[in-house]
Structure formats: C-alpha cells, structure tokens
Amino acid sequence: MLPNDVTHEELVVRRGRRSGITIAVAVHSTALGSALGGCRIWHYPTWSDGVADALRLSEAMTAKAAIAGLAHGGGKTVAVLPPRTVLDGARRRALLLDVGDAVESLDGRYATGPDVGTGPADMAVVGERTGRVFCRPTDAGGGGDSSPATAEGVLAALEVLAGRLGVPRGFAGLRVAVAGLGHVGTLVVRGLAAAGAQLVVADVNPARRVVADELGAIWTDPDAVLTADVDVLVPAALGGQLTAELVGRLRCRAVAGPANNQLATEPVADLLHAAGIVWAPDYLVSAGGIVGVAAREIDGLGPQEAQDRVRSIGVTLDMLLDEAAERDESPHHTAGRMIRERMSAVSV
Numbered sequence: 001m002l003p004n005d006v007t008h009e010e011l012v013v014r015r016g017r018r019s020g021i022t023i024a025v026a027v028h029s030t031a032l033g034s035a036l037g038g039c040r041i042w043h044y045p046t047w048s049d050g051v052a053d054a055l056r057l058s059e060a061m062t063a064k065a066a067i068a069g070l071a072h073g074g075g076k077t078v079a080v081l082p083p084r085t086v087l088d089g090a091r092r093r094a095l096l097l098d099v100g101d102a103v104e105s106l107d108g109r110y111a112t113g114p115d116v117g118t119g120p121a122d123m124a125v126v127g128e129r130t131g132r133v134f135c136r137p138t139d140a141g142g143g144g145d146s147s148p149a150t151a152e153g154v155l156a157a158l159e160v161l162a163g164r165l166g167v168p169r170g171f172a173g174l175r176v177a178v179a180g181l182g183h184v185g186t187l188v189v190r191g192l193a194a195a196g197a198q199l200v201v202a203d204v205n206p207a208r209r210v211v212a213d214e215l216g217a218i219w220t221d222p223d224a225v226l227t228a229d230v231d232v233l234v235p236a237a238l239g240g241q242l243t244a245e246l247v248g249r250l251r252c253r254a255v256a257g258p259a260n261n262q263l264a265t266e267p268v269a270d271l272l273h274a275a276g277i278v279w280a281p282d283y284l285v286s287a288g289g290i291v292g293v294a295a296r297e298i299d300g301l302g303p304q305e306a307q308d309r310v311r312s313i314g315v316t317l318d319m320l321l322d323e324a325a326e327r328d329e330s331p332h333h334t335a336g337r338m339i340r341e342r343m344s345a346v347s348v
C-alpha cells in the first residue's frame with residue numbers, strides 16, 4: 001500500500017540483557033514526524049516471526065498516523081515470547097526495563113505505548129528507562145489507557161457505516177459480530193450494547209464469556225463469529241483473519257474493526273469489494289489510540305477536544321467511502337492514495 005521506496009528506516013533487535021527475551025523495535029517511517037506505536041508482548045513460534053510482525057505492524061502505524069492526519073510516523077515494539085512462556089512478576093519487570101532501554105536507544109525517533117499484552121502499569125515500568133513512553137497511569141503523570149480512545153474511534157466509524165447501511169441514527173437494531181473481547185473489543189461491545197445493537201461475540205479465551213452474559217450478547221466460537229449473519233463484522237483480535245477463503249463465506253455487509261493488519265494478503269481488499277462488502281480500512285478505524293495520545297499527551301488538549309479529534313475518524317471514513325464508491329474501488333486503494341499523497345508532500 002505504501003510506496004515501494006518507503007521501506008523501514010530502522011530495526012533494532014536485541015535479546016534483553018535482564019530478561020533474555022528478544023525485543024524488536026521497528027521504525028518504519030519518520031517522514032511525517034517521530035514514529036509512534038505500541039509495545040506488544042506476545043507469543044510467537046520463533047523470534048524471527050516476532051521480528052516480522054514488528055515490521056508489518058510498524059508499517060501499519062505509518063499508514064494509521066498518515067491517514068489520521070498526524071504529524072507522526074509509524075513504529076512498533078514486539079517482545080517475542082517463546083511458545084508457552086509465562087512471565088512471573090520479576091521477569092515481566094525485567095522485560096519492560098529492557099524494552100525501555102531499547103526504546104531509549106532510538107533517541108526520540110520512536111515513542112512507545114500500550115498494545116496487545118501491555119497496559120498503563122507496564123508503561124510506568126518502561127518509563128523508568130525512557131521518557132519516550134505514552135499512556136502511563138494518570139497518577140504517574142501519564143495519560144492513562146489508550147483503549148477507550150481506540151474504542152471511541154471504532155464506534156465513530158461504526159456509526160458512519162450504520163448510517164450508510166440504512167440504520168438511521170445510533171445502533172438500535174444494527175446486527176454486529178465482534179471477534180475478540182480484549183481491551184478494545186470489550187469497550188466496543190459495551191458501547192454497542194448500550195446503544196441497542198444486537199450482538200454476537202467470541203474470544204479465544206472462554207473466560208471472556210462473562211462479558212457476553214452480562215450484556216445479553218450471543219456467545220459463539222472464534223471461527224463461527226466471522227461468518228455470522230450480521231450487518232457488520234468487527235475484527236478485534238489479532239491480524240490476518242480476512243483470507244481469500246473467508247470472503248466467500250462472509251454473511252455481513254461491512255467489515256470494520258480495531259484489529260491491526262486484518263487483510264491476510266492485500267488482494268483480499270479487492271475480493272471484499274467484488275463481493276459487495278464494504279471494508280473500512282483497519283489503519284483508519286483503529287487510529288483512535290494514537291490520535292488520542294497525540295491530542296492529550298503531545299498537543300496538551302483537554303478530554304473533550306481530544307474526543308472530538310478521535311471522533312473525526314468517522315468524518316474521514318465517510319469521505320473515503322464516498323470517493324471509493326464513486327471510483328468503484330476498494331476503500332483500501334482510496335486510502336492508499338491519500339496516504340501516498342500526504343507522504344510525498346514532504347521530502348522523504
């Protein structure tokens with residue numbers, strides 16, 4: 001999606017000196033400004049799979065920042081846990097200090113924050129080694145969790161989609177399937193339930209069923225949720241779920257959610273378009289986290305102004321979908337053009 005000559009600027013891979021765990025910090029681009037992207041702590045079959053994920057995720061962050069109109073680029077940190085590793089408190093702390101050192105080594109070209117497997121308390125520990133960290137707990141002087149802002153951006157995007165699908169205002173009666181009840185997925189489900197949506201939800205962790213039971217949502221398994229008969233499918237788990245094979249089985253009219261890198265391969269965007277399914281690009285729908293962080297912790301705005309900026313994701317999506325419809329193309333291509341224009345307007 002990004003121009004071919006926009007390759008990664010920097011990649012730091014090191015085994016943490018305290019934890020012994022491989023850490024990859026990928027800086028994809030600083031063309032528009034310093035790179036932003038969270039720190040993921042996750043299991044991978046091999047360390048190089050984790051490095052590859054850091055490369056893909058950091059590129060997605062460049063797209064995210066650019067389409068959201070931020071003067072920032074994209075980066076990402078992945079702490080690569082070998083399969084089945086369980087971190088006890090001491091080793092987790094050691095890993096987070098190692099992450100802080102790795103981030104600090106980039107001298108401000110990249111700043112981190114929470115992501116899958118991390119939260120504000122972890123950022124406070126990272127912050128013992130570097131100032132280049134967002135979303136520390138509010139009582140530690142940070143902006144707190146980024147998940148509410150990310151969820152707010154998703155809800156703004158879903159509201160626009162609901163309108164375009166003929167559901168007048170709000171979500172009453174909208175049928176939505178949510179795949180993944182993590183930090184962001186759970187908040188999205190709560191917002192939708194409060195506004196009267198009909199929900200089918202799933203998570204790989206069976207314990208998350210409590211959320212479904214509390215909100216009166218139908219609980220199903222992680223495969224079945226993808227092909228539920230609904231208006232909108234919301235991918236809110238890990239990436240790569242939209243495969244060519246899945247497209248033929250989808251029963252939704254639109255797909256929009258916070259999971260990063262949803263397309264298993266780029267041509268899936270065209271398959272979705274050909275199937276008449278609107279795909280709202282994940283790098284726009286999920287941008288609320290960094291938009292909120294930039295508004296609160298970089299630009300110093302108050303909560304209301306920050307929320308307005310996050311909700312403008314809906315306005316951008318509406319514009320994008322208009323242009324995509326006019327050109328009869330996947331919104332992925334429309335978005336790609338917008339991003340390339342923004343990036344080529346500055347000298348790379």
Ligand code: PHE
Pocket residue numbers: 036037038039061111112113114115116134135146286289290293
């Ligand atoms: N983890 C989220 C993302 O990568 C949001 C985030 C990024 C929050 C960077 C803080 C800092 O999009």
